[in-house]
Amino acid sequence: MNIPKVIKLNPPQLLVVVFCVSISVGTLLLKLPIAANGSIGWIDALFIATSAMTVTGLAVVDIGTTFTVFGQFIIALLVQLGGLGIMSFAVLIYIVLGRRIGIKERLLMQHALNQTSVGGIIKLVKYLFLFYFSIEFFAMMILSIRWVPELGLWKGLFYSGFHAISAFNNAGFSLFSDGLIGYRADPLINLTISILFIIGGIGFTVLVDIWSKNSWKRLSLHTKLMLWGSLILNAAAMLFIFAAEYTNPLTLGTLPLGEKLWASYFQAVSPRTAGFNTLDIASMDEATLFFIIVLMFIGAGSASTGGGIKLTTALVILLATLTFLRxxxxxxxxxxxxxxxxxxxxxxxxxxxxxxxIFALLILNLTEAQSFMSILFEVVSAFGTVGLSMGITGSLTAVGKILIIFIMFLGKVGPLTLLFTLAKPAKEKYSYPKEDILTG
Amino acid sequence: MNIPKVIKLNPPQLLVVVFCVSISVGTLLLKLPIAANGSIGWIDALFIATSAMTVTGLAVVDIGTTFTVFGQFIIALLVQLGGLGIMSFAVLIYIVLGRRIGIKERLLMQHALNQTSVGGIIKLVKYLFLFYFSIEFFAMMILSIRWVPELGLWKGLFYSGFHAISAFNNAGFSLFSDGLIGYRADPLINLTISILFIIGGIGFTVLVDIWSKNSWKRLSLHTKLMLWGSLILNAAAMLFIFAAEYTNPLTLGTLPLGEKLWASYFQAVSPRTAGFNTLDIASMDEATLFFIIVLMFIGAGSASTGGGIKLTTALVILLATLTFLRxxxxxxxxxxxxxxxxxxxxxxxxxxxxxxxIFALLILNLTEAQSFMSILFEVVSAFGTVGLSMGITGSLTAVGKILIIFIMFLGKVGPLTLLFTLAKPAKEKYSYPKEDILTG
Ligand SMILES: [K+]
Ligand SMILES: [K+]
Incomplete structure (x- = not known):
């Protein structure tokens, strides 16, 4: 198939360039006097710009109080740009490499889009943008039901738009200082935000598959695994958090049962990789924290705004292990x-x-004077572009901040590049004789 | 090939029975009034017996002061029994499953032992025992050079014998309350003990291979990987510990350069999976602790008294990853x-x-009021039958102790059983159509 040669860069190089340029411009804009109440440092501006562009959501300063509306608008724009950039790249991988997605589906897409031409790609990206903005606009309207009465028309609309963008792109930035803790019992906020980031995180191929098929049986294996896997993992996570935090007075302990359930649900689905929180992360039991670290590492779906190793990757390894054991x-x-x-x-x-x-963890353990757990949490959160934190982000050393910036960047660009590169294996030239090794 | 049907149990079942019976008898003996100064509880006796039989070396009480010479003798006996049992089972796997070990070697073994008959196995096990006891006796003599002048003839000989058995079987029990910290600058103790556990941990197949070949080129791939891998990993570990602890006043900080180097060397080779220590583990930097956890998880060689996933397992995964990335x-x-x-x-x-x-860690995090790091350290140490500890073993709850007993048992018996079971994959009856899944 023909890769469009509009620019003399291969797609991963293009992705890196787009990210670097956007983050640089974003940093400059966030450093403008009109962006922040008072001035923020260069490293902090770079940190927030990178966190936004990589849809991570980690923040060295409080977004809601530190930045002006202009600054917050820039952050939302970077999140939108980052999310769309990632999705467009995912679409590109999907098309250029001719991913097997079932014959009916392929015919449907070829018919509609003539997918190998530049025009076809532009058309598909147009559809993607339309789909994106429609969902975000619709979500903004729903969120306005809560926030316009509470915050007034313009501020309410701005907050609704900001959180819709932040949720759908799996960024996890919130304008409230304590995240969404104030809305942990609110079904409207809980459901709207979580549905947004679940759709945004399940992956482009899954959405296309569900959209183009009319029966469960005809869905691709990838889609079925994503749906079943998400359901089971989310249910297990909800149960674990509910049980582990039930008596913790700093998290679920003092809440009525309904709120306990809502908070468990939200905190179970958010770590892969939305990053919003309705409970205070740092107050959680270490077992819960470790469990959340595992969830953050697994992450969301392939070809989505989510991060981590991806749910299907974890499932394939689990299946391979079970197969071998049997x-x-x-x-x-x-x-x-x-x-x-x-x-x-x-x-x-x-x-x-x-x-x-492990490498990042060992290095940050040497540079930071924080607890091992909080550093592990921060590193996995940055790597999985999740954005949850035990609260150490603002107290990181300059070196620590730069390392986390680096991890967020690699956590987002790395897997996409790797996926692109791994898709076409080279041919072997010669072969060595086989020999066994004892393992285990 | 014919498996001797002396007993109507398959080898893994036999292994479990031997271990359970030995641990039960050991527990009873350690509960005898003549075994301990004062009385120890049933759980503690079971813990020490399991720790000895699985050659782990974790201890809920101080071995040197809590037990009488009789009790210490029982512990050494259990260690010897456990180590020999594990090695015999490894030999059984090696023979019964007809492991490919190079033609010359196989001819040599067949010639010497007629390996498929019961007589052949008994003969091989005899050789193994002879090899075992010769090395232990020789090591005991060397250790006596230091300990007889220090502790008197009989106590010196007993201490030398105990530590020779403990080291060669990779148990890591010490009769000194602070482990081998008192000898961290002593080349004789450092070298004798470390050479013992390195030989004991490198694996039966490697020893046979080296013993039967007369040139590096003709060594098996497994042997070469074990030798190169051990050398590189040990050197890297020594460098890391030396650098990370160089300024720590509680570990290397106050020592002269020579002692710094000896202690770094010893603490680098010990975590896979001897478990002796010449530095205070709990005082180490968290980066060092985590690094040691990784080493404990990797462990020693296949078909050895060591534990962990094994060095070759880690190397194969590393190689597969590098191959794929290229x-x-x-x-x-x-x-x-x-x-x-x-x-x-x-x-x-x-x-x-x-x-x-991860499961064990989550459960122990719920039952124990210790720090996350110390529990992770304890769990990996028990699983890899290493025996290093940040010092929480004695303060574990009863439930915690039972869980660690369970982890030690599974950590030792599990991998051997798995290795045996995995060696003969079943045939597939039918095949499903292949379908791709997106990962990463
Ligand atoms: K995020
Ligand atoms: K050990």
């Missing part, structure tokens, strides 16, 4: 088998991620 | 290629281990 060779689920090269890819992605996180 | 299909190292089924096995072992450790 002494079988063929990895199968839902009456489909999975090629071993996919297992290898999942393994590679997981291992690179684990090694990267 | 866009190649064939995993090769040192001019040999590795079959993908070995990668799958390494993946399965690592994943089961990670999931097991």
């Amino acid at each position: 002494g079988k060779n063929e990895i199968s689920i839902l009456r489909r088998s999975i090629h071993s090269s996919i297992v290898m890819k999942a393994l590679a992605i997981s291992m690179v991620s684990i090694v990267f996180v | 866009g190649k299909n064939e995993i090769s190292i040192l001019r040999r290629s590795i079959h993908s089924s070995i990668v799958m096995k390494a993946l399965a072992i690592s994943m089961v281990s990670i999931v097991f450790v």
Whole structure:
């Protein structure tokens, strides 16, 4: 297939350039006197710009009080740009590499879009933008039901728009100093925000698949795994958080049962990788914190605004392990088998991620005087572009902030580049004799 | 090949029975009034017996002061029994499953032992025992050079014998309250103990291979990987500990350069999986602690008294990842290629281990009021049958102690059983159509 040669950069290089330019311009804009009440430092401006562009949501300063409406508008714009950039790149991978997505679907897309031409890609991206803005506008209207009466017309609309963008792009920035803790019992806010980030995080291919099929049976294996996996993992997470925090007076302990359930639900679905919080993270039990770290590491769906190693990667590794333990060779689920090269890819992605996180953790442990747990939490949150924090972001050293900026950038650009690169394996030139090794 | 049907249990069942019976008898003996100065509780007796039989070395009480010479003798006996049991089982796997170990070697072994008959196995196990006791006796003599003048003839000999057994079987029990901290600058103790546990931990197949070959080139891939891997990992670990603890006044900070180097060396080679210490673990920097946790998780060599996922397992996963990142299909190292089924096995072992450790960690975090780091350290130490601790073992709750007993048992018996089971994959009956999944 023909890759459009509009610019003499390959797609991953283009992605890096777009991100670097956007973050630089964003940093300059956030440093303008009209962006912040008082002045913020260069590193802090760079941090917020990177956090916004990579839709992470970690913040070294309080977004709601530090920035003016102009500054907050710039942040929302960066989030929107970052989210759309990531999605466009995902679409590009999806099209250019001719991902197998079922024949009916492919015909449908080819018919509608003539996908190999530049015009086709532009058309598809147009559809994507339309879909994006419609959902965000619709969500903004719903959120206005709560926030316009509370905050007045303009401020209410701005808050609704900001949170709609922040949620749908899985950024997790909030204009409220304590996140969404004030709305932990509010079904309208809980549901609107969580549905937004779940749709935004489930992945482009899943959305196209559901949109173009009319029965469960005909959905692709990827879609089925994402839906089942999300459902089971979210339910398990909700149960765990509910049980572990039930008696904790600083989190669920003092809340009535209804609020306990809402807060457990929200805090269960948010770590992969929305990053909003309705409970105080730092007050949680260490078991809950560790559980959330695991959720953040797993992350959301492929080809989405979410981060982490991705739910399907974790599922493939789990399936491969179970298959092997049962002494079988063929990895199968839902009456489909999975090629071993996919297992290898999942393994590679997981291992690179684990090694990267461990390295970052060891370095930050040397530069920061914070607890091990809070640093591990921060590193995984940055790597998975989640944005939850035990509250140490603002107290990081300059070196620590720069490292987290670096981790957020790699956490977002790295997996996309890796996915693109891994999609076309090189040919071997010669072969060595095979020999066994004892493992385990 | 014919498996001897002396007992109507399969080898893993036999292993579990032998372990359970030995631990039960050991517990009873340690509860005898003549075993301890004052009485120890049932759970503590069970803990020490399990820790000894699984050659872990974690201790809820101070071995040197709590137990009488009789009690200490029982502990040494359990360690010896556990180590020999594990090695015999490893030999059984090695023989019964007809592991590929190079033609020359196989001919040599067949010639010497007629390996498929019961007589052959008994003969091989005899050789193993002879090898074992010779090394331990020799080491005891060397250690006596230091301890007989220091402690008198009989106590000196007993201490030398105890530490020789404890080191060669990778148990890590010490009769000194502060471990080997008092000897951190002593080359004789440092070298004798570390060489003992390195030989004991490198694995039966590696020893046979080195013993039967007369050139580096003809060594098996497994042996070469173990030797290179151990050398590089130990050197990297020594460098890391030296750098991270250099200024820590509670560990290396106040020591002269020579002692700094000896202590770094010893603390670098010990976590995989000997478990002796010449520095105070709890005083180490959190980065060092985490690094040691990684080392404990990796562990020693296959078919050895060591634990963990094993060095070759970690190497295979690393190689597979690097291969994939370079866009190649064939995993090769040192001019040999590795079959993908070995990668799958390494993946399965690592994943089961990670999931097991995470579960244990979450549960112990709920039952114990200790810091997250100290619990993680304890769990990985028990799982890898290492025996290093940040000092919380004695303060664990009863539930916590029972959980650690369970983890030590599974950490030792589990991987051996898994290795045995994984060695013969079942045949598939039918095949599902292949379908792709997006990962990463
Ligand atoms: K986020
Ligand atoms: K040990």
